[in-house]
Amino acid sequence: MTSHSRGRALVPLLSLQARSLLYGLGFRGGRGRARLFGAAALVVLLAGMAVASMWLLGGSMVAVGAAGAIPALAALAGSLAAVALVFVKAPGTVFGCRDYDLVAALPVPVRTVVLARTAPLYGFGVALSALLSAPLYAAYFTSAPASPAAVATAAAVSVLAPLAPAAVATLVSLALTSVAVRFRHAGAVQLTLSALFVVAVVAGSLALGRASSGVDDAVALVVMGDVAGALSAAVTSAYPPAAWAAAAVREGSLAGLLAFAALSLALPVVVTLALAARYPHANAVATSGPRRRARPAATSRGAVTPLRALTVKELRRIGSMPFYALNSCAGLILMVVAAGAIALFGADALLTSGVVDGVQLDVQAVAAMRAQIDAALPWVFGFCGAMSLTAGPAVSLEARASWLMLTAPVGAGTVLGSKLLANLVLGGAAVAVSAVALLARGTAPLLVLQCVVAAVGMLTGFASVALAIDASRPNLSWTTPAEVVKRGLPMMVGALGGALASLGLGFLSVTAAGTLGPAASVAINLAAPAACAFAGLAALRAVARRGLPGPGWGE
């Protein structure tokens, strides 16, 4: 096959990847334009926030005299973005693909197939790197001479920075995936292995940096007053090639630029060729199922009620999908952490320490605002409860197995009730642990009761609302769980509504405590979450009465 025909094969394969991305965003056959525009608007918003953050970071570094460390930091930021992207997207895109057999059977060289799969990742990596590096360099050139050569080098480094880390991350991701898929809960194992790998790399590079210099560079240089040098040393110990990039931008080092370019271009080529040479094997190890072991004869357990059986099934689903569990239970984790922090340090100490974002209070101010603080505390738990909506996407997550739900001889109330109950079981456990922690610290029982009511009430109310929306208009044809867990309307309405309601009711309670007295705030803290729960349950009940499949189930 000639290089011309190879190139012709690459275009449709890349087009396939682009179509897959659009499909994943909900753009199907001309429909879903609004969703696509919404996604585009969200991307622009997030990009704007990232640019603003990087600009502020760069500006701060210039302000404290650490501008010299910016080039190394920019290279590191671009690299880390690419690594994160590859870790998330390589499984299923580069290897372990569901369409592997189809693509492998095409009369196209394997290298072209691998290139079509890796090129989008590198492309997105480069875009991310440019997005994060550009504002940093813009800040850098406010204090350093912006000669055309320096600007061109900075641009080249921004483009090159993610390539080598993305290539290495592809191989590491393949290795971790091939280990993880051998376990029954492959998703959880993959997440754990990835986290361990990142910790090991950071710890290893810091240890290497210290060992190579014999002293703690950062400490030594800070002592010498060279903040930029200290930061550069810290960054380059985490990612040594960043030093070459920094030297190229800062000092115009041609050798540094060439070394960085050579590494950045050579590694992706080597990895692509290596993957192409072993592509069938790489896919096989990344898709092999759990290792089959000699098991004792499978035995059935005793009979339980349909509601309990379906609730257990929902809990098993949450346990088997770390992505779903982490996204849907983030509030519960935050709740337990908050309660644990209060139990360990006390609410007053936390408020005066400055660790709570935006709170700058001294001991006297905390004492003076006791009634307001007690009025607001339950809404911290209410907020966490409303952020924990495992039930939100639960109908959509049935997806192609929804026929089981639809043909089961139980009412829609039982099906939906089991999904809400699973959410409440998890929420109840977190609330119970939090309540015990608060009581152990000596928090007043009435205040703990308000915290419990706020958390359970907001969780019940907004989980019910989200579930009712999902049951009315489920998305059963998603291609990745993120479509319904992170980007689905029920989750957005539930979580955003819950956050706004918690903030609004919290504000009302604090105002009432200041103007009408603590009794008024206690009444609000007990009545409002209960009302919220009842309203949510009423909405869910109305949907359940219509039955499944109800209006809005796309036909």
Next chain:
Amino acid sequence: MKAPVLDVSHYRKEYRGKVAVRDLSLSVAPGEICGFIGHNGAGKTTLIRSVVGAQPPTSGEVRVCGTDVWREPVAAKRLMAYVPDNPDVYDFLTGIQYLDLIADVFGVGTEERWRRAGELAGRLELSDALGDPVSAYSHGMRQKLVLTGALLHDPALLVLDEPFVGLDPSASHELKAILRERADSGGAVFFSSHVLEVVEKLCDTVAVIRRGELVASGPTDEVRGSASLEDVFLELVDEKNDFVVARRTR
């Protein structure tokens, strides 16, 4: 004449104004295996999904043992079982956990589920895999698992959509035997298939659908006459042969 187990009366289904199935009526008596055949997109799965309560009809009635599927869905669903064309089940469960879930939902007691699951899984050669997660199952194994689950509560009506796709020859043979046993013991079986040889040999009655309309139905011998079912089917679905359709529709 015995009351039908499945009775579909003037069934009509539209999707956004487009008619998928129009005015279709058929019935399946106790002890009967009814084959439902038609070309791709004829409306077989549309009707089957309405029979099992997964998709409401635009108009018409579907009754199972006299119970209206869309007025008393829970009671009707207890009387039947469904095996879809694509046996997608929960990947995060093991085979035995799936069977337990189905048994609990259908209210099958502990002893009964052990006995039936053991017997059916043994016949379908699935016993050794019941402890494995469903995610590790092949298409055929999932099909066997769903079939085992469908028979746990001894349904009066068994509805299957393309049940022979993905099964190995021995499992296919065993499935035919199971379907015949169910009919012989008084149950009713209603299944769609493109494998006309199986329909011809296994089914007591057959219903042929073309573009959403029933073009022939009745005892298999009567529908096929002296020709093979394949010949009759090809003749019926050929749109040029409308006069043949008119002659065979009862």
